Amino acid sequence: MASSSAATSSSSSPRRFTIKVPCTSSNIGPGFDVVGLSLSLYLTLKVTVDANASNALPTLSYTGEGASEAPLDPYKNLTTRCALYVLRCAGVNSFPHGVDIKVNNEVPFGRGLGSSGAAVIAGILLGDALGSLKLSRARLLDHALMIERHPDNVTAALMGGFVGSYLLDLSPEDVQRKAVPLSEVLPEYPSDAGEEWGRDPPSPPQGIGHFIKFGWAKEIKVIAIIPQFEVSTAKARSALPDTYKKEDLIFNLQRLAVLTTALARSPPDSYLIFQAMQDRVHQPYRKHLIPGLPRILSSVTPQSHPGLLGICLSGAGPTILALATENQESIAKTIVEEFAKEDIKCRSEFLVVTEEGAVVTEE
Ligand SMILES: Nc1ncnc2c1ncn2[C@@H]1O[C@H](COP(=O)(O)OP(=O)(O)O)[C@@H](O)[C@H]1O
Numbered sequence: 001m002a003s004s005s006a007a008t009s010s011s012s013s014p015r016r017f018t019i020k021v022p023c024t025s026s027n028i029g030p031g032f033d034v035v036g037l038s039l040s041l042y043l044t045l046k047v048t049v050d051a052n053a054s055n056a057l058p059t060l061s062y063t064g065e066g067a068s069e070a071p072l073d074p075y076k077n078l079t080t081r082c083a084l085y086v087l088r089c090a091g092v093n094s095f096p097h098g099v100d101i102k103v104n105n106e107v108p109f110g111r112g113l114g115s116s117g118a119a120v121i122a123g124i125l126l127g128d129a130l131g132s133l134k135l136s137r138a139r140l141l142d143h144a145l146m147i148e149r150h151p152d153n154v155t156a157a158l159m160g161g162f163v164g165s166y167l168l169d170l171s172p173e174d175v176q177r178k179a180v181p182l183s184e185v186l187p188e189y190p191s192d193a194g195e196e197w198g199r200d201p202p203s204p205p206q207g208i209g210h211f212i213k214f215g216w217a218k219e220i221k222v223i224a225i226i227p228q229f230e231v232s233t234a235k236a237r238s239a240l241p242d243t244y245k246k247e248d249l250i251f252n253l254q255r256l257a258v259l260t261t262a263l264a265r266s267p268p269d270s271y272l273i274f275q276a277m278q279d280r281v282h283q284p285y286r287k288h289l290i291p292g293l294p295r296i297l298s299s300v301t302p303q304s305h306p307g308l309l310g311i312c313l314s315g316a317g318p319t320i321l322a323l324a325t326e327n328q329e330s331i332a333k334t335i336v337e338e339f340a341k342e343d344i345k346c347r348s349e350f351l352v353v354t355e356e357g358a359v360v361t362e363e
């Protein structure tokens, strides 16, 4: 593939744009790796491209969540690595000169609120904008799915709202490309920007992921109880079995089929939703990673807390997601108290569903 540099701004006027990506909560009980919900905590990148600046590699700075943890080396940072992946797939082998990225992050790392999915989507949009590639949303999703292999978080973060998604059955050749390890899609780049990279990364197959947006009843509010400890998604996924009992899969399929429509109906039916948010595919296998999880999930019900609709693990945890029409404060208080019995401190966030998804705004 021919190598070139990404387009730079004119020498007199720096180009400025903002990328804003919502956090996401996946699974919503029975929809493991299928459904995602985009919510009102954001990862925001303020990007300046100044061709007169002297830096060959992007400079990165962070405020907010993960500010002390996120790598500032653009060859190690997840967002800039994803941006470079998109550029390289388009035949552009390096970042433009003079890129400065100021990140403000509201999405806590490793809590089940899709911080890595948001970082991936921000990076895909960054690569698209830096290369002026104008990829379609569907093609952006293809790139994201080469990196984060479960579609739920990245699809909801990119498209917004309450979303269901699946991956296509691929041709044998494309299966090979989809199955490449993440380390190959995003190779470790050399720290010396002048060095030549050995081979091009595999371009994503066209249309790997497909999605549909469900409705979301306006009365349904979202409460996230976020414990002060992290559970890495990779670790929480390795806790799951390779095979399941038929009864358990049927249990989840029945509930998911009801849940996606039940959450769109006004007024919401708490009995229907509470039962439809039960899960036997991932939560039972993750309980050892989240002290007290079964007790916490049974501590609030529509009977004990009128207004509650349902409660589940957010993504791979440890955040607990509760859906309610009223009594949000009292629901949050009970869950915080249950975690306190395990000596775990938490914070509560009262969130709304964001229909818009990720947005890039040019100044
Ligand atoms: N804004 C970000 N910038 C850089 N890296 C990030 C960012 N957000 C998340 N990450 C990376 O993703 C990891 C968390 O991913 P993961 O274990 O999947 O948890 P989560 O449930 O938050 O997505 C972090 O430890 C960090 O390495």
Ligand SMILES: N[C@@H](CCOP(=O)(O)O)C(=O)O
Pocket: 024, 025, 026, 027, 032, 033, 034, 111, 112, 113, 114, 115, 116, 117, 150, 152, 153, 233, 236, 237, 282, 314, 315, 316, 317
């Ligand atoms: N379906 C995935 C979702 C992981 O979400 P995250 O927010 O924890 O990264 C899973 O349950 O593993």
